[in-house]
Amino acid sequence: MTLLQLNDVTRHFGAIKAIDGVTINIKPGEIVGLMGDNGAGKSTLVKLIAGNFPPTSGTMLLDGEQVAFSKPVEARDKGVEVVYQDLALCDNLSAAGNVFLGREIMKGFGPFRWLDHRTMRTRAAELFAELKSETRPRDMVRKMSGGQRQAVAIARTRLAQAKLVIMDEPTAAISVRQVAEVLALIGRLRDSGVAVILISHRMPDVFSVCDRVVVMRRGRVVADKAIAQTSPEEVTALITGAKAAA
């Protein structure tokens, strides 16, 4: 059973082939590291999967069903969630406010409905407890550490019952202790059957949580290997081009 299947997907920006004939398969509950030098096409690939724009050519299957997203909302409705490094949280809202942003729980009677803050806080507290994060639902995101912010963003995906979570450089700007925290969060996502695509420049992160690593160079996939069958040295060589393909 494959969750996500990309077949010979290409994306051009004018003359630039940002993505050039990419074929990848991802199974449920699998953590795939996506690595590559700057400009290799990682973010573009993620944006394709997340529905920011359609591919120029090639097909994409989710749960065996062909999909063509043109808006992120469409991808989200199909269970694809993206955790952006720091772009997708509102600093001036509470943790619970962010978790439920755009998916508010309402109460009331008849056509009169208003925000059910209490239920949202309780649900958010449950999600943080599941993730074993010390984030408190009422705290402002503005005052949170990088790790706690990640927990808020990940809690959002839990709420959405995502099947596939894409994380773009989640550990780029946080302290060492928090990196461990975020990697543990990723592990917990896998335990609950969610597939994760982890974009990272950090070799230790990829080698500690991922099941597989996909290496991209100039828009092409140059390697797609199980973690057990490769090494940081080999991946580094693939990224830089010292080794052509594997």
Next chain:
Amino acid sequence: MNTISTQDADAADLTSVMKLSERGWLSHLLRSQEFWIVVAILVICIAVGIMSPQFLSVRNLANILQNFCFIAILAIGMTPVIMTGGIDISVGSTLGLTGVSLGLLYSNGASFEIGLIGVVLIGAFVGLVNGVIIAYLKLAPFIVTLGMMSIVRSQTLVVTNNQVVYDFGPAQDMLIAVGAGSSFGVPNVLWAVLVLGAAMQWALTMTRWGKYVRAVGGNEHAARLTGIPVDAIKVSVYVLMGALTGLTAVFLVGWLGAATNALGQGQELQVIAATVIGGANLLGGFGSAAGAIIGSILIEVIRNALLLAGVNPFWQGTFLGVFILFAVMLERFRTARS
């Protein structure tokens, strides 16, 4: 899907965490901008009251409570605009246009209701144009509403041909009764402030719209990514601002008994000042209707106190300016400490 089980220990943690944060209302109060502005108002009232007892007379206090209301309604409308990270400096001009339009509608025989609805729609239309240009053409709110300020003021002169309107036809009695009258011992316009303030406060804290207004001001990009209709939210705050400006015109013209084309001139500064003094952040994301009302009271108290203290009225702007700076620094201080 939720196969990650919640342990009993976690559940216990959960309740203790919730309790802890519910206990903090006192520190919450001490950290709120509104509280400190109320303190400032009380201090000014006591100080001026000692210097000139006339200030605390029932008559003068009633006067203050009537006068602050016009700015207050506009400031209630300005709050969500500023919370989205926008600004509307065309309100003064729009107040002028809706004021003289009201006069012209009534002098041409319109009923009270038609005039009221008419100017609310005219105000909303000005807001719609502002909002659409800001949201869809992505131009800076300051510049868009600066242009609108000029256009609308000029149109005010065009439609009145520089005449003052003080004949309100069949709607005259009703207009004066609404603008200058009281219900249950409280001026009608003060009722309007209380009702609109409560409604706005509720909308900002208890509805999706209010949360989205906050989210757009906090992080527009994030709001867009989560599927919030950012552009529609932006348009809505300017339309609401315009509609409330039309409503203010009804009370103001009824109170003054005349509509002149200078109506509202320079008022945008007081409205923005009131909103900011009350805790709204010009960078977006923060603000409250209660704060806007309290800020309006402070502005009127300063104006009134200086008059009674016999201070040369040319000094008013200096005092107001000092308070704006003071409020901004207070806000900075509060957010830095917490």
